[in-house]
Amino acid sequence: xxxxxxxxxxxxxxxxxxxxxKFARRFLRSLAQIKKQKLPSSSSSEEEIRMRSxxxxxxxxxxxARAVGPRMNWSRAFLFKLRNRVRHPKLxxxxxxxxxxxxxxxxxxxxSSVHMDRGNKLRELVPGGKSMDFCSxxxxxxxxxxxxxxxxxxxxxxxxxxxx
Amino acid sequence: MDPPLINESSxxxxxxxAYSLAEIWPFGGEPGGLGLRMGNLGGGLxxxxxxxxxxxxxxxxxxxxxxxxxxxxxxxxxxxxSKIVSTSSANGxxxxxxxxxxxxxxxxxxxxxxxxxxxxxxxxxxxxEQRTKPSEPPKQDYIHVRARRGQATDSxxxxxxARREKISERMKILQDLVPGCNKVIxxxxxxxxxxxxxxxxxxxxxxxxxxxxxxxxxVNMNPTIEAFPSKDSFDAAGLLFxxxxxxxxxxxxxxxxLHMQVGGSFERTT
Numbered sequence: 001x002x003x004x005x006x007x008x009x010x011x012x013x014x015x016x017x018x019x020x021x022k023f024a025r026r027f028l029r030s031l032a033q034i035k036k037q038k039l040p041s042s043s044s045s046e047e048e049i050r051m052r053s054x055x056x057x058x059x060x061x062x063x064x065a066r067a068v069g070p071r072m073n074w075s076r077a078f079l080f081k082l083r084n085r086v087r088h089p090k091l092x093x094x095x096x097x098x099x100x101x102x103x104x105x106x107x108x109x110x111x112s113s114v115h116m117d118r119g120n121k122l123r124e125l126v127p128g129g130k131s132m133d134f135c136s137x138x139x140x141x142x143x144x145x146x147x148x149x150x151x152x153x154x155x156x157x158x159x160x161x162x163x164x
Numbered sequence: 165m166d167p168p169l170i171n172e173s174s175x176x177x178x179x180x181x182a183y184s185l186a187e188i189w190p191f192g193g194e195p196g197g198l199g200l201r202m203g204n205l206g207g208g209l210x211x212x213x214x215x216x217x218x219x220x221x222x223x224x225x226x227x228x229x230x231x232x233x234x235x236x237x238x239x240x241x242x243x244x245x246s247k248i249v250s251t252s253s254a255n256g257x258x259x260x261x262x263x264x265x266x267x268x269x270x271x272x273x274x275x276x277x278x279x280x281x282x283x284x285x286x287x288x289x290x291x292x293e294q295r296t297k298p299s300e301p302p303k304q305d306y307i308h309v310r311a312r313r314g315q316a317t318d319s320x321x322x323x324x325x326a327r328r329e330k331i332s333e334r335m336k337i338l339q340d341l342v343p344g345c346n347k348v349i350x351x352x353x354x355x356x357x358x359x360x361x362x363x364x365x366x367x368x369x370x371x372x373x374x375x376x377x378x379x380x381x382x383v384n385m386n387p388t389i390e391a392f393p394s395k396d397s398f399d400a401a402g403l404l405f406x407x408x409x410x411x412x413x414x415x416x417x418x419x420x421x422l423h424m425q426v427g428g429s430f431e432r433t434t
Binding site for chain 2: 034041057060120121126151156158160
């Protein structure tokens with residue numbers, strides 16, 4: 001467990017290797033857990049497969065966020081969101097609906113500049129982006145992209161070697 | 165940029181009274197651009213007249229680099245008066261200098277936050293540099309920090325400019341990260357590209373999780389892995405891949421571990 005913690009000087013710098021290993025370890029662990037949970041009900045209806053894959057997806061994101069730790073805003077926001085979802089699922093859902101409605105209203109109403117539009121789009125994509133200013137949003141986006149790509153790579157590798 | 169030249173000559177003429185300038189200096193220990201300027205002056209004052217001239221000229225130049233026409237006129241008129249006074253008496257020079265510095269100070273106040281921050285970092289080693297190389301390199305720093313000619317100098321626009329610089333810098337970083345984004349010109353298009361890339365990555369994650377789900381369930385049917393009893397949550401890899409894996413990754417360094425696990429050790433176990 002002694003993979004060196006990366007010191008972020010400018011925020012964007014990230015040691016991809018250590019991040020990758022942390023992520024891989026966490027993700028494999030959670031995959032194993034998912035497998036354990038799934039054992040009794042080995043039925044494979046369409047709905048269940050979707051649910052399970054969603055679970056794996058969430059596990060992947062979660063382990064990435066955990067691997068990054070609380071030093072970045074996006075991982076913090078994601079972990080917070082996930083925890084809240086676990087604790088109060090109804091509340092979160094309601095909030096989400098409201099937010100979606102508000103956003104669509106805004107989008108239809110405003111003839112805002114393209115720049116702002118794209119910024120908002122980016123805010124939706126990056127977790128916790130709604131409360132960031134544009135500058136830090138870009139920084140977080142850079143970090144998020146590196147993390148996502150490592151995540152994809154690791155998942156790809158695992159999938160390849162599991163399917164062999 | 166003509167007035168500073170006149171100004172320089174005037175001050176070099178008034179050399180003997182220079183030491184008193186430091187005494188009447190009103191803004192003693194203030195940090196920031198003002199403090200730096202004081203450092204310049206102080207450094208110059210300790211030295212010969214030539215050095216002092218250099219620093220003085222520099223300060224005036226940099227002041228004016230950001231100013232508009234009216235301000236420049238102000239300074240030049242002030243210089244004129246100081247010149248006149250300096251020829252007549254040393255006391256007069258003190259006053260006029262004081263006035264002038266006050267003027268500078270007030271102008272500096274509605275100056276920039278960014279300049280303050282950046283000059284703060286440089287302020288420590290500045291006076292020494294000043295002594296050795298009187299005129300040229302610090303001038304560049306100054307101008308770099310402050311507004312260029314024709315640019316607005318109020319704090320809002322300076323802050324905005326700093327922000328924009330930051331944003332463009334980060335955009336460059338992002339452009340390097342996103343493949344095929346270097347050729348794209350224009351912020352909006354770059355943002356589009358970034359958004360597309362993130363979305364594609366997220367889709368990939370979704371797809372891969374679907375794939376992993378099916379694969380995972382298939383592997384699940386394999387009895388050998390289930391037969392491996394490990395309660396330790398840290399040995400998830402061992403749980404997945406059998407008894408070989410944990411030993412291996414305990415030995416090797418971390419990157420090797422991942423490599424081996426994904427590459428070699430796995431095929432043996434399944």
